[in-house]
Amino acid sequence: MELRIDSITKEFKDKTAVNNFTTTLENGIYGLLGPNGSGKTTLMRMLADVVKPTKGAIYVDGKDKNILDDDYRDLVGYLPQDIGFYKNFTAKKYLDYIAALKGIDKRIAKEKINELLSFVNLESDKNRKVGGFSGGMLQRLGIAQALLNDPKILILDEPTAGLDPNERIRFKNLIANISKDKIIILSTHIVSDIEFIANEILIMKNGQLIDKEKPSDLLAKIKGKVWTAKINDELLYEINNKYKIASMIREGSDILVRIVGDDKPSINCNIEEPNLEDVFLYYFKEGASDYDRIN
Secondary structure, three states: OEEEEEEEEEEOOOOEEEEEEEEEEEOEEEEEEOOOOOOHHHHHHHHOOOOOOOEEEEEEOOEEHHHHOHHHHHHEEEEOOOOOOOOOOEHHHHHHHHHHHOOOOHHHHHHHHHHHHHHOOOHHHOOOEHHHOOHHHHHHHHHHHHHOOOOOEEEEEOOOOOOOHHHHHHHHHHHHHHHHHOEEEEEEOOHHHOOOOOOEEEEEEOOEEEEEEOHHHHHHHOOOOEEEEEEOHHHHHHHHHHOEEEEEEEEOOEEEEEEEOOOOOOOOOEEOOOOHHHHHHHHHOOOOOOOOOEO
16 A cells, blocks of 8 residues: 655644645554654644645545545544543443444454453453543553554554553554554654664654654664763763753763764763664754753
8 A cells, every 4th residue: 555645734823734744655664753843743633634734635546535535534543642532431332432433343343342452451441431541541442443443544643652661562562563564654752662663764843754764774874973971060061051962871970971963072982873762862852951861
């Protein structure tokens, strides 16, 4: 399957949230990286057919999404960043309701719901009202509803928010396992969510697509631009305000800082292999503003 996004733009009264975004996606996992306010959620809402673009078009295998209409929506599974639930519904009743809205045959829906409740670790809570669920439980239920119709285009906006480390690992393993015949777009600001499962990463800033690469190619772009140095407390303020600091770790009386930038720092330092956290910092962060990363 091919999903072609052709110059889509979304304008609000006083802001252009997405600006002339163009790319082509095929089966696989795509990580959408960007800071808050970069336009990620607006882009995903357009792809999910929740809001209409001001300009541009979206095509599936060469067919306009607007012409496909309901057939397009049948292809899509969507987990929004903030999902609304009926608090008096049980988890099972909620999924039954969503399955009916999606037109899924009752027999097929029953089997799929049981499978998904097991996957998201809610089987023992299926008859509890969702009004009593924790944030993590609600997020898991949201993931289940997005997968109900076995979508060919799966759009996930911050899908691991509220999940504990074990649940996040299970989620990433599932996404990797089902991606063979799907286009999966996963928006996040948590780099570790996509570091080892994304086929390609799309970097978005100020509503625009500024890069699209394999993770290894993104890392190659900043090779030679990451350093570590040991400094004392007297240098901390100066270093913290002069450079982009990825991390600070206290080692006795010293502080080990990890620095990202085009130019070698003017202190004694060692060059390091980059990771995707460094890539995110290189593209987006203007520099550290506090000392909270000192561990």
